[in-house]
Amino acid sequence: MAIGRVVVINVLFLLGVLSTSALGRADADQEIESALQELQAAQAAYALALEQVQITKANLELAQAHAIALGAIKQPESGPVPPPADSAPESASSEAAPHTAADPKPKSETEVPKQIKEKEDGSSFWKGWKRSVRLGLNASQGNTENSNLNVQFNTIRKSKKYRTKFESEYRLATRDGVDSQNRLELDLRHEWLAPEGSKVGWWATASYEMDEFQDWDYRITGHGGISYQFIKNDSTDLKARTGFGGSQTFGGTSDDFRPEALVTGIDLRHKISEVMNVELGSEYFVDVSEVARDRLNNELKWNIMLDKESNMNLQFKLRHRYDSEPGGRNANNDLYYDITVGWQF
Secondary structure, eight states, X not given: OHHHHHHHHHHHHHHHHHHHHHHHHHHHHHHHHHHHHHHHHHHHHHHHHHHHHHHHHXXXXXXXXXXXXXXXXXXXXXXXXXXXXXXXXXXXXHHHOTTSOOOOOOHHHHHHHHHHHHHHTTOSTTSSEEEEEEEEEEEEOSSSOEEEEEEEEEEEEEOSSEEEEEEEEEEEEEXXXXXXXXXXXXXXXXXXXXXXXXXXXXXXXXXXXXXXXXXXXXXXXXXXXXXXXXXXXXXXXXXXEEEXXXXXXXXXXTOOEEEEEEEXXXXXXXXXETTEEEEEEEEEEEETTOTXXXXXXXXXXXXXXXXXXTTEEEEEEEEEEEESOOSTTOOSEEEEEEEEEEEEO
16 A cells, blocks of 8 residues: 555656646747747848838939939039948848848839939930030121121930920121111921831921011911931931921011921931031922912031030031012022031030
8 A cells, every 4th residue: 555655656746747847848939939939020120121221222312313303413423322231241131031032122223223314315304405606797898888797596405205406596787887687587396206116206396587678577487297217327317307387477468377288308417527517408388278389498507616625616508598479579589608606515
């Protein structure tokens, strides 16, 4: 009986030891699992912080690109500032979180270089303009007194998609103190260039003319249509245009609106050498309401670079205007020729 009690006591003692050990292991496993969960949460927070840093960096670069495009700040001479170093080494983070996939690149970060490139290509309307002024003056005294003044201001902007050109010219000539020519002309042309792989583009023009020696005081014209690129390389640019529009005169004996079709328009620019190029333009308009009424504009420019450092150049220009019904006793043809010196800036 005593032996049985001893056996029972020993068995109970062993069961107590085993249960205590099991409970200790369970507590240890629970603590390990809790520590792993905290580690995973810390790794997730670290990955989220890195992603926020990348997004903030991309937003800063995008804001800088917009500020440079708007002219609020200047383009920095040095490259972009490198991002701050991570608080933990890359190898340490990879060892600490082997199960965490590589952080995806924020969408805004991939868009920044593209937008900056568009600004550099001149997609912004206010960027990329080239301006020039031209001046021609001659005079004579003796048996007759003659003086001629020609002042021009031109500006042009070209990008991969658009080409915009504005030209203005004022002419004043006197003979023995009496005006023999007093003319102002403003021309604006905007072109939607043919995309890569195509030869078809679009264009629109608007012009204003004031001439003291015409039957009318001033004339406004506007046209638009389609263009076709025949040749486009480093030395030659040849395209043809056609379209529709109209012209309206004011202050004449018979002010009326003439609906006009541009039957043929030719634009040629050819580079002869590094310091010389020629430009040729021709437009033939027909009044669709009265086919017998037509107009023809021809222009030839020969440009010679005199000094590259100051962008000083010499230009010989010849312009021919024909109108089948100029009004009054005016001649059908007008011919203008000039020699001017210009500077580009």
